[in-house]
Amino acid sequence: MEPLNRIKSLLADRPAQLKHKKTQDKKIVGYIPGGYFPEEIALAAGAVPVGMVRGGEHSAVENAFACVDHWVDTFYRSQIGYATSGDDPYYNLIDVLVVPITDSNNRTLSDTLSYYTDLELFVYGVPHTKSKEGRDYFRHGLAKTADKIAGLTGIEITGQRMTEAIDICNREKELLRELSQENQSGNTALSPKDYVLVNQASMLLDKGQFIENLETLIRELKAAKSGDNKKPKVLLTGSTLALGDDKIIDLLEEYGATVITGEFAEGIKPFQHKVEPAEDFMNALAETYFMERVAPAWFRPGHELPEHLIQTASATRVDGVVWYQLMYREAYKILSHYFPEMLKKETGLPVLTLDSDYDPAETGQMATRIETYIENIRRQP
Amino acid sequence: MTTEYHELLTLCGFEPDEIQQQRHRIETTFQRLNLVAGDMDRAVSRLRTYFDIELKGVRKVLGTWLKELIDLVMARDEGKKLIYYGYPPFQYMGLVIKKASEAVGDFYIACPEVILCETLGQIFGKLNPVLEAGEAGGLAPGHAMCSLLQIKDGALSLGFIPAPDLSISTSYFCDMGPKADELMQYKHGGYPVEFVDSCMDSPWGEWPAYDPQRIHYLGQQLEQLFSALQDRFGFTIDETIWTEARKLAGPLYAATFRLNKSLTADPLPLGAADAQLILNLPMGCTGIALKEGAEAIEIMAEELEKRVETGVGVLPKNAPRVLMGFPSFVDPALNRLIQDVGLAVPVHTTLLTPPPLPESPKTYKTLGEKRSVVAMHGGLYHSSFGWIGRIKRGLDYTDLDGFLYTYQYSCRPLTCNSKLMKEYVEKEIKLPTLLLDMDMYDDRNYSAGALQTRLEAFAEMLKTKKK
Numbered sequence: 001m002e003p004l005n006r007i008k009s010l011l012a013d014r015p016a017q018l019k020h021k022k023t024q025d026k027k028i029v030g031y032i033p034g035g036y037f038p039e040e041i042a043l044a045a046g047a048v049p050v051g052m053v054r055g056g057e058h059s060a061v062e063n064a065f066a067c068v069d070h071w072v073d074t075f076y077r078s079q080i081g082y083a084t085s086g087d088d089p090y091y092n093l094i095d096v097l098v099v100p101i102t103d104s105n106n107r108t109l110s111d112t113l114s115y116y117t118d119l120e121l122f123v124y125g126v127p128h129t130k131s132k133e134g135r136d137y138f139r140h141g142l143a144k145t146a147d148k149i150a151g152l153t154g155i156e157i158t159g160q161r162m163t164e165a166i167d168i169c170n171r172e173k174e175l176l177r178e179l180s181q182e183n184q185s186g187n188t189a190l191s192p193k194d195y196v197l198v199n200q201a202s203m204l205l206d207k208g209q210f211i212e213n214l215e216t217l218i219r220e221l222k223a224a225k226s227g228d229n230k231k232p233k234v235l236l237t238g239s240t241l242a243l244g245d246d247k248i249i250d251l252l253e254e255y256g257a258t259v260i261t262g263e264f265a266e267g268i269k270p271f272q273h274k275v276e277p278a279e280d281f282m283n284a285l286a287e288t289y290f291m292e293r294v295a296p297a298w299f300r301p302g303h304e305l306p307e308h309l310i311q312t313a314s315a316t317r318v319d320g321v322v323w324y325q326l327m328y329r330e331a332y333k334i335l336s337h338y339f340p341e342m343l344k345k346e347t348g349l350p351v352l353t354l355d356s357d358y359d360p361a362e363t364g365q366m367a368t369r370i371e372t373y374i375e376n377i378r379r380q381p
Numbered sequence: 382m383t384t385e386y387h388e389l390l391t392l393c394g395f396e397p398d399e400i401q402q403q404r405h406r407i408e409t410t411f412q413r414l415n416l417v418a419g420d421m422d423r424a425v426s427r428l429r430t431y432f433d434i435e436l437k438g439v440r441k442v443l444g445t446w447l448k449e450l451i452d453l454v455m456a457r458d459e460g461k462k463l464i465y466y467g468y469p470p471f472q473y474m475g476l477v478i479k480k481a482s483e484a485v486g487d488f489y490i491a492c493p494e495v496i497l498c499e500t501l502g503q504i505f506g507k508l509n510p511v512l513e514a515g516e517a518g519g520l521a522p523g524h525a526m527c528s529l530l531q532i533k534d535g536a537l538s539l540g541f542i543p544a545p546d547l548s549i550s551t552s553y554f555c556d557m558g559p560k561a562d563e564l565m566q567y568k569h570g571g572y573p574v575e576f577v578d579s580c581m582d583s584p585w586g587e588w589p590a591y592d593p594q595r596i597h598y599l600g601q602q603l604e605q606l607f608s609a610l611q612d613r614f615g616f617t618i619d620e621t622i623w624t625e626a627r628k629l630a631g632p633l634y635a636a637t638f639r640l641n642k643s644l645t646a647d648p649l650p651l652g653a654a655d656a657q658l659i660l661n662l663p664m665g666c667t668g669i670a671l672k673e674g675a676e677a678i679e680i681m682a683e684e685l686e687k688r689v690e691t692g693v694g695v696l697p698k699n700a701p702r703v704l705m706g707f708p709s710f711v712d713p714a715l716n717r718l719i720q721d722v723g724l725a726v727p728v729h730t731t732l733l734t735p736p737p738l739p740e741s742p743k744t745y746k747t748l749g750e751k752r753s754v755v756a757m758h759g760g761l762y763h764s765s766f767g768w769i770g771r772i773k774r775g776l777d778y779t780d781l782d783g784f785l786y787t788y789q790y791s792c793r794p795l796t797c798n799s800k801l802m803k804e805y806v807e808k809e810i811k812l813p814t815l816l817l818d819m820d821m822y823d824d825r826n827y828s829a830g831a832l833q834t835r836l837e838a839f840a841e842m843l844k845t846k847k848k
Binding site for chain 2: 067068069071072101103104105107108110111112114115121122123124125126127128129133134136137140141297298300301302327328330331333334335337338355
């Protein structure tokens with residue numbers, strides 16, 4: 001598909017493009033892709049938002065060991081590895097790294113990079129309980145972030161600029177939702193891996209170029225004839241699915257599954273909720289990005305995520321759920337112990353739990369477990 | 382099994398008539414915990430090997446822990462309502478709840494996993510079945526799950542301790558505690574859990590300053606807990622109760638303060654294994670430990686003063702003195718090893734003198750907000766930099782030769798800053814630092830033997846430097 005190829009090509013060229021933008025005095029705002037940084041803020045301030053979504057490489061994880069202990073979430077260790085390597089195309093370009101602090105793992109990233117690198121870090125908190133007070137605290141963090149970025153670019157965030165930014169991001173969300181519907185309905189014209197890639201590209205590419213290509217891609221997808229839909233259909237969910245962490249989807253496909261990508265704490269951009277127009281933009285952003293975003297496993301109480309997954313699994317009529325978590329992301333590991341029982345009780349569906357440390361050595365064992373799981377699904381009446 | 386436990390209890394300072402009177406409670410507890418005759422022999426042997434049982438105060442402290450264990454295990458049988466709080470506790474929240482409960486009814490309030498560490502761990506060396514039950518129950522091995530939480534879950538699963546009427550989670554500090562509490566809630570009858578949330582989002586370098594909004598948020602969360610306690614049990618928590626609560630542990634703090642003065646002496650009169658026994662009495666208990674623990678520590682303080690007067694120490698004079706991160710809560714062999722390699726530990730990080738408390742800004746009106754200000758100041762609940770900065774400031778008040786930063790490898794908030802701690806302390810105050818990952822609650826992977834080589838090398842380096 002041509003638009004897909006263009007998206008891939010734009011992704012390959014993006015570091016060079018960003019480098020060029022910097023020569024035009026554009027500010028690049030890196031952010032941790034957990035769904036808690038509204039790109040609208042960066043866009044309204046005239047900056048370029050860039051999600052630090054790369055992952056899946058064991059070498060980056062190993063590089064981090066000089067600065068951080070082993071017992072920290074794999075994705076965050078890999079970010080530390082990239083950022084301290086000195087040769088990462090994105091970390092070398094950003095003017096500030098915005099880290100919405102969600103848990104101890106990503107706090108490790110901000111503390112470690114603050115100490116070991118010259119990167120400018122900007123942090124704000126994401127409370128762990130959904131309440132009015134939690135929302136207000138999150139809103140306070142967004143307002144601080146807006147001031148920070150506007151200060152960096154020297155561009156005031158006016159109502160007009162914010163409205164335009166919200167419109168652009170809402171349009172992108174709308175399209176990502178349409179794309180997701182194609183993925184969930186089992187349209188195999190776009191492979192599951194490419195579906196994920198397109199979602200992740202939304203965090204890296206220029207909004208105008210991305211939206212234009214995505215519109216065309218969706219049109220073509222809808223027109224395309226879907227392939228074999230008789231394969232077992234599994235819902236893939238978990239802690240983090242980073243750009244380049246392809247192993248899990250490759251293996252699922254290799255053993256004959258159709259993959260639907262569901263909720264992830266990081267790496268997949270949430271798109272379910274648009275920002276509603278409001279007088280107080282920060283309130284509107286806080287509502288969408290904090291209150292409406294599906295709460296990751298570390299929220300307390302934490303019933304929202306399992307309920308959402310049960311609902312998604314039922315609605316998409318999958319044959320099973322694959323729970324893919326990175327090592328040492330404790331909240332996901334704990335939930336993975338009792339979520340299968342909850343899901344089984346409500347839907348009868350089986351769960352396969354897989355852990356990864358981005359280590360090539362784990363592939364063999366993972367393959368065996370996936371093969372067995374898919375085979376078991378196939379044999380079910 | 383009277384004769385089997387008699388020797389142990391006598392060694393731990395129980396009086397004969399006390400054993401007689403408590404017989405049913407003691408036997409029920411030991412039976413419930415699967416402690417049999419062989420365990421009593423092993424406990425006696427452990428105490429004789431690792432602790433300074435020549436000191437009556439040490440024996441009495443050990444006895445205090447056993448009494449807390451019995452009270453914990455028997456609480457439900459004896460008609461008490463139970464409230465558990467997580468570790469580390471939010472200031473002396475357990476004492477506050479205890480004080481508030483006095484006007485209402487009979488409650489048992491504690492951090493049960495700490496009591497199990499100090500007893501099934503330190504005394505009996507029999508925590509493994511509990512840890513294994515915790516691992517099997519959802520806090521999986523190999524994933525750096527907090528072993529303290531495994532102990533709590535394992536003990537609930539095995540029926541060692543009763544399910545509580547309320548559990549207060551450590552949401553103000555870590556992510557694993559609250560999630561594990563949800564797991565336990567799911568598995569053990571759906572008991573209620575209260576979360577006191579906070580956002581540790583201060584940037585590096587900010588401590589002791591903080592964003593006032595953090596105070597509002599944490600303060601509101603504390604107020605929410607107070608309301609929940611009111612609604613559920615009829616407790617009133619206000620500033621008067623908070624002040625009175627501190628007095629509950631007054632004798633314990635006073636005795637500890639007196640004892641700590643002896644620890645400034647050279648030679649050091651008390652080893653790390655014995656000093657550890659005191660650390661958690663006010664942190665983990667709100668019951669009998671407050672009274673009997675205080676008495677025991679007073680006895681110990683007096684005994685140590687005599688040692689200081691006569692120049693008796695557990696190490697030769699001029700032994701290197703180190704600040705220790707955290708001791709093992711379960712393994713006296715490991716704590717004893719530190720002394721055996723020749724390191725004197727006069728103080729742990731949690732006991733370092735805190736910097737003077739600033740006056741709470743008048744803008745903060747509620748009790749929750751005022752306590753939140755204190756929490757920010759303490760550093761640990763502020764940020765990584767807060768914890769490191771607090772230790773650095775504490776070191777200004779002490780004269781030490783090194784820093785043995787032992788830390789819980791599976792505690793994310795501590796793992797988060799372990800390497801930074803070493804780098805920062807060595808760079809800023811030029812204090813030689815050994816970073817030693819360990820498991821404070823589980824000796825299966827971090828035994829004394831496994832850590833010995835690194836400890837010996839560090840001790841030798843400090844000794845050479847001191848010559």
